[in-house]
Amino acid sequence: MSWQYSGSVTKSTTELQCLVNDVLLDPRFEKDDLLGFNASREKHRLDGYRTTSGAFSANNGWHELEVELHLPKERIMHDSEASTESFFVHGIWARSLTEVVKTAFQDIISHKYHWFPHQLFRRLSPLAPLEQMYTDVYNSDAMLEEHNEIQKMTRHPDDPPDLEYAVCALTVYSDSTHLAQFGTASLWPIHVLVANLSKYFRLKPTMFAAHHLAYVPTLPPAFFEWYKDLYGAPPSPAVIRLLKYDLMQKIWLELLDPQFMHTYVHGILVDCGDGVLRRLFPRIFLYSVDYPEKCLVACLKFLAKCACPECLIEKTDFDEMGTETDLQNCVVKRRVDSNVLHAAVAKAREWIFNLGRTPEGCNVKATVLNKVSITPTRSAFSIRFAKFKKNVYNLFVPDLMHEFELGVWKSTFTHLIRVLIAAGQDGVQMLDERFSRVRTFGRGVIRPFGGNISGMKKLAARDFEQILICSMPVFEGLLREPYNTIILDLIFQLACWHAYAKLMLHTEPTLGAFEATTVSLGKAMRRFVSKVCPAFHTKELLRETQSHQRRKAASLPKTAGQHATTSEDDSAAKVKTFNINTIKYHRMADYTCMIRRTGTSDNSNTQTGELEHRRLKSFYKRTNKNRSFGHQVATEVRRQAILDRISRGIPASSKRHKTQNRQTSTRLGRRDLRVRFEEQQPLSDTPLTDHHHMSIEQRYPENILDFMQTNTGDPACTDFLRDLKGHLLLRLRGGATIPADHEPTDADLACVRICANQLYRQKVLRVNYTTYNMRRSQDSINPQTHPDIMMVAPEGSTHPYLYARVIGLLHVNAYLAGDDLSGAEDTEPRAVQVLWVRWFDVDTRAPGIKSRRLPRLKWASTDDTPFGFIAPRQVLRTAQLIPAFNHGQSDTALPGPSIARQDDEDDIDWIDHYVGIFVDRDMFMHYCGDGVGHQNTTNNEAARPHANMDLNDELDPDILPQVDTEADAIVVDDTSADADVPDDYENLSSDVDGDMEDDSGTGSGSEHDNEGEWSTDDEDNLGPEDGENECLLSDEYEYAHMSYAPL
Structure with missing residues (x-):
């Protein structure tokens, strides 16, 4: 411990623990190996570790250029x-x-x-046409074309x-x-x-x-x-x-x-x-x-008339993004690295250096360079590759993080804050309060919102992403109609577009839906600009006023700055309008072409x-x-x-399973069945092939009769024992032989016996599932922190999923008693894991996804069956349920105090909840359809591709890019649940000039460098709902923990 507090102050407790676990306790560690150790000498030897060839060749070292x-x-x-x-x-x-x-x-x-590129296809049925899938660079059209060109080359004679x-x-x-x-x-x-x-x-x-x-x-x-x-x-x-x-x-x-x-x-x-x-x-x-560096590398003028690096559409027409004319111009007016431009650059440089003309003077402006917003410098990529007929401008693909999350969405959210301020009343305060009440979700997908989201202080791209995901319930009702409807339509379209843009696997149907969403988003954005923005006199936010004051002060000469004073005009907030004539907004129409050409956006995202x-x-x-x-x-x-x-070449030491001091709960008079955060219950590694994993330890016992007596009068516990035995009856006898609507008799329930009338509380349930992109991932359910779940609805249901809130994770040792009083006919006791849940009903009165609204849920009425038990295998995934803040709270569905509520709910419920369908890519694909890995997650036609997505916009197929399927391909046949997986599938357990946005990326100081693996020892195998490993970005977790799964 004294080593940690000596020298550098950056030695954290985690680093101290790593020193002990990974070094001192490693079986390979020998104290004698350190005799005579000198750190400086060893680093010098490491720097001199060079061979004549291979990964550590001397030629591979760093050298200084000028x-x-x-x-x-x-x-x-x-x-x-x-x-x-x-x-x-x-x-x-x-x-x-x-x-x-x-x-x-x-x-x-x-x-x-x-080594060899390929294309991926799937077939939904034996008679259905092939659908191409897009995911990585090595199965993109661009790499396949390069591969074919190389194979046609004359081979080297040797x-x-x-x-x-x-x-x-x-x-x-x-x-x-x-x-x-x-x-x-x-x-x-x-x-x-x-x-x-x-x-x-x-x-x-x-x-x-x-x-x-x-x-x-x-x-x-x-x-x-x-x-x-x-x-x-x-x-x-x-x-x-x-x-x-x-x-x-x-x-x-x-x-x-x-x-x-x-x-x-x-x-x-x-x-x-x-x-x-x-x-x-x-x-x-x-x-x-990002955009400034695109201009620098491609030699484009920054924010000039033709600001796009891929086309020659003028900036004044950027607001037409998504229209038929815009989509056609994106193809017709593509930038081409031509000899005409090369000659113009050479002539301009001759004027600048030989004749002493100004680089941005009239002579240069009179050339073709000014018409296409090119600088009098030729790109190095053009110099090197133009002779091979390579177009340098094709390299600079859209950047989702800087151009949308820190661009279009950030500017839209900022203006929505201005609108709320201009509308008066307490809209901004309500917005901050609502965001603070949104629960966290998953492993860093939705983190806790602060109490001042409207201030937007030190927010990174991931923060704006999660703001977008949760915005619809938060903004609902903050403005009067018709502005409320227009804004909610816009947010839905932005979230839908963002979800499509971030998919890690696309098919032709999803790309078609993506294109339609882009068209709809353009219409929604222009409607917002024309209908909402003129109705409110919006001004700069305080931080914007302070920012332009600092810029003005910095631009003054030092001698003038010493005597300068802030005038009244400078200190007053300026009128601020919403501008969509920006390069970031314009580039939203380029994503589908990029995906078809070089793969999904995560390949090029600057994150x-x-x-x-x-x-x-x-x-x-x-x-x-x-x-x-x-x-x-x-x-x-x-x-x-x-x-x-x-280290990768040295065999790893065998894993050591750390021991924990087991603690027995000493809390008396417990009112609920949740295991508290401070109570320990680590889980071992969860095999990817298992559907779920929940402990069967008997560390936290609860006598059922005592529990029911303690909670007498609580509606949640009225039929607790009867419902539990009814569920156990189905499980012990085999649910397949008993109809789902079977009502057990008293005699049936009497033969269900629970050993010692004891149930055992558990802390976490892990659920493995196959994602839309054919990989395995995991959710963790904890009644204390992340209790909401979704299940596949029965055949014929109007909505594809059922929803519930888990009140407790339990297991009981139960058996069926026979007629013989001696017990000879009794079955062997077995541990049965159950989830005690409170049911939601889908609100059929709500507009739903067809009307660009999130699915809305209400609590099951006490006249129905508001509580029940389910088996862990019924859980499909955790669900993000956001309160419908605009609908208020009530205790009608559950009168009085109840242990069924969360500790922070003060014995009152939110009347309605919205389903967060945009919370992650996999969740989005459950609702829009076409998830390649979602073959057995629904039996309902309601969840088929885009059945719920009524975008009311159709693209002219004549202006859409055509896909060449004349190539080698791997076909994934969706008609078989046991389709083979290709062998190549791995298994792994500051504002600038108004238009540019802060490109701080993922932010500094707000995230950690440590990234976990699927089976790790340094987490005590606790799920994220135990407060562990919440530091990963959602994307990082997805890359770190997902593994390919057979269909």
Whole structure:
């Protein structure tokens, strides 16, 4: 313990526990091995750990680059660009891209690579047509086209006929990040990921699949001094912008060096980690960056007339997103990297450097560059790949995190707050209160909302995502009609679009629904702008006023700033209108084309890079924080990579099952059957093949008669024993032989015996299920924290699911008594696990999904059967139920105090609840249909594909992209419940210029770096409802814990 409190203050209790469990208690640990240990010497040896080839080749190390920038000056002529004065930018730490490719494919993980692309299809019935499925880069049309081109190439004369030619699929990510909470230290990394590896591995931070390629500097302060000394005046803003573009392009030209381009054309022989020699041809499919960096890499003018990196639609027409004209223009007006643009760039640079013209002057503006919003700098990707007929603009796919979650939705939510403020009364206060009452859900999917959501302080992308998921019940009724209806329609469409955009597996029907949703969303957004926005005089929020005041103060000269005072006009909030003529809104129509071309959006989402920033921030803490910290961070990255690969080659020690001090509950007079948080009941690992897992320990016994006597008068306990015995009768005799509507007689119930009249309280029920994308995942149910569940409804029901709230998790030892009083005919006692539940009824009066509303539930009436027992195997999943705040509270459904209510409900119920169908991807697919893995989750036609999604909008099929199915494919036949799983399936247990949004990504300081595995020892095997492992992002958990499941 004293070690923890010595030296660094960052040694947490978790780290101390890891030191004990993973090092000191490891059977392989030998104290004698540390005799003479010197940390500095060992790190030096680690840095020198290089071989002539393989994953740790010396050629794979980091080296420093420098690039030369030629400096133009207005009205100063030169003979040529090469003859102008130049400035060398140093401190560019980089690795050889060719060596990165070799390292990635020599790694032992390469045995999980997909060497040959393929397409996935499914068939719903023997006579139904094939439906293509889209999920990863290696089954995308883009990679299949590259593969076919390579196979048609003339083979290298020295290659044997059986040598495999394979595509090395690369995706690139880059973004600048702040390394410290205070100060200006920052790093601009470029990461490369190998898309031959499944995204369920590739996107996990703990897999270290992101290869750090380079750390990009900005223009250093010395440059400005050099320029001023050279020309006698500081560089103009136009020159600075030009040189920033030049710097990025010259860095990329160094990375795409002649060695890489030779490899691109002729391939490279690599002895891959699976022991097979192959010739690899690297191809870059995606470049994931936020919008400012898209402009920088693609050499586009920032927020200019033609602001889109993929098309030439003008910014004034961005508000027409989703219309037929817009969808046609997205195809007709595609950007093309043509020779005309190359010649125009060369001519413009000749004017700038040779004739001393202004980079953004009239001469340059008169060229075609200004018409298409291109800068007088040619992209490095165009220079390298245009001769191979590659269009550089196809690399820059939409970015869901920055463009929607931190873009369209954030700006929409912000304006909704402005509208509530303009409407007066207490709408904002009610909104904050309602959000604070929304329960958490799952493993970090919905986290606790603070008490000031409207303030939007330090919210990350995941926070805005969960705000969207829960917004409909919160906003309901805060404004008068017709504005309430319009806003709820808009939020529903935004949530529906977001759910489709985040699907990790798409089919042709879901893409068709996605396209229809995009059209409907465009209409809903324009209706909001035309009907709601003009009705309210909206002004800036306080934080927006303070932000523009700070920007204005920073823009003043220092001498003027010392005497400047804030005028009354500056301190007053300005009128703020809602703007949808933004690039982020416009790009919402591009997602379906991207998915068909390169796979689902998670392949290109910049969230992956934002998570990688955590490593950089942790490494920065280990540097001396001087100007050379970039090299030190690079060194730490390499050290960790070497140690990770070494550790994967060493057999892991056998797992140790930790023991817990068992505690018996000492609480007397217990009123309910819930196991409290402070009471211990760890579960062992749950096999993925099992449907559920609940303890059968007898640690927390409860006498049934005493329990009923203690709760006399509680409606929940009136028929407790009779209902329990009725349920046990079905279970003990076999439910298949007894009709579901059978009413047991007193004689039937009399033969059900419960040993010692004891029941045993349990804490957590884990439920495994197959997700829509054919993987296995897990929910955890705890009556104390996450009690709501859903089940498949009986055949013929009008709604596909039943809903209930779990009051208690129990097991009893029960048997059936025979007629012989001696007990000779009695059955053997057996442990029977049951869930005591309070039922919901679906409110058939509610509009429902067909009317763009969430399904609404009401409590089962006391005149019906409000309470009952079910078997754990009946549970399909946990459900997110959000109170219908606008409908108020009442105790009509359950008069008086009752143990059936949660501790925080004050003996009163919310009258209605809404089903959170958008809470995660799998839940959404249960309601919209077409979930490939949801074959046996419903017997109702009501849950068939899009039966409930009445979007009232149809797209003209003539303007939709056509899909080529003339390719090799893997067919998943949905007609068989035992369809084979393909062999390649793995098993794994700040506002800028108004339009741009804060791109802080996943936020700093709000998340942890630790990511769990399916079967872990460091959680005591507690479910998330026990308060454990709530730190993971929902996406991180999905990548960490899901495994492929047979259909």
